[in-house]
Amino acid sequence: MRVERVDDYRVKFSISFDELQERGFGEDEIWKNSHIWYDLFDEMLDEAEDSFGIVASQTISIEVYSLTIQAIELILTLEMEEDKHFIDEPPLINTQSHQDLLLIFNDFEDLVSLCKRLVNHNLDIDSEWYIYGGEHYLLMNGDHDHLGTLSIVLEYGRESLFTTHLIREYGKQIISESATLQISKYFQ
Template sequence: MKIERLSQDKIRIFLTFDDLSERGIHKDDMWREIPKVHELFSEMMDQAYTELGFDASGPLAVEVFALPAQGMVVIVTRGKMNAHAHDGGHTLEEDDADDEIYEMEVTLEQSDIVMYSFRDFEDVIAVSKQLQSSNLTEDGKLYSYNGKWILALEPALIDSSKHNAVIALLAEYGEATSVTYAMLEEYGKVIMSESAIGQICLHFKF
């Protein structure tokens, strides 16, 4: 579980599928109101407070993005307390009610985009060469984001029998990223908007 602060009132939590399975949670459970998910959320908020000093009191907007090969991204935004809420505006303490610690407005989205980040452009070239020479794919978008290169692939454009081989190569050279596609589109810079792997192989020779 990785937690990072995006702003004073917003954090991002990256959960791998191992994080979920260790707690007996299947990714589809995140769509359901079950005690295990509440326990996981409480654990995430405790860790966010310990690591970042993020106080999760008051209303929270929670966005959950499912990423097919990497895990899940949870974005938590802290809202302002309403003046009339909770007995004249007092923060609801855990002792007051076990079941109502957090006021959550949950948004769930599933993304099929596979994204891996690379520190060095040489790694992007290397993985592109491998993907092309293995006849796996020449597709993809290349972004620059936060000092890293991010390769985004649309699984629908890749033969389903080759998915695992593509993921294995991407994981060998880069690492799964917790950035959502929406954030990439908004804050990242598009370097190659289509056929990124094919273009890289064409322009960069070893």
């Protein structure tokens, strides 16, 4: 079973059909015996807790993300209470200005809008643009809180849970330097 954290509330599980057969899923049983599925879901919850510290104390949903000849991919989503505040948890945004900041965007237009705004405010930021898993990432290197830059960028994107090392290693680099300036220039 391969486990990958998608975001704060979602974890993706990739399970080969060989692994499913080892767990008692036969061709006839795979869609009929619900108790086998409950055991698998319990194992998935345990794996999410062990790997990422995610504890499912609220409602969860599990959906089939993809189904191929080799494997099935499932997405486990935790449904959180909207008014719940995590007082004991550290903030997700690292406000130390000497750190790199990796942002993820809901869509490409948000990335372009941010870049245009930064350029219009004459904020030249050492940045790189990556695509990973169909998502757009902007890596802002070094001092990213100059003149309130952090508050501006968080209007358009959010901090990624992935590390800069993962994105640099496995992501596709689109622009390697001055990404904000180049995106603003080429995407009107």
